[in-house]
Amino acid sequence: MKLTFDGISSCWEESIPLGNGRMGAVLCSEPETDVLYLNDDTLWSGYPHAETSPVTPEIVAKARQASLQD
Numbered sequence: 001m002k003l004t005f006d007g008i009s010s011c012w013e014e015s016i017p018l019g020n021g022r023m024g025a026v027l028c029s030e031p032e033t034d035v036l037y038l039n040d041d042t043l044w045s046g047y048p049h050a051e052t053s054p055v056t057p058e059i060v061a062k063a064r065q066a067s068l069q070d
Contacts, residue, residue, distance in 0.1 A: 012037055 008029040009015040015026045024039040053059075 012026045018025045026037040028035045
């Protein structure tokens with residue numbers, strides 16, 4: 001496989017992510033510098049007290065109503 005680009009990516013949104021599901025990388029280039037963003041799934045373990053709120057039909061209905069209000 002060969003990927004060819006006709007320009008440089010100046011921000012991570014314009015770049016192509018590379019990775020295997022555990023590690024990831026994105027390269028952003030500018031004429032004078034390169035920035036390499038790296039991520040590893042073992043670097044993030046969540047908040048100290050990771051609590052999840054259940055999404056109930058009532059909560060969904062309230063969110064829909066709130067989004068329709070002016």
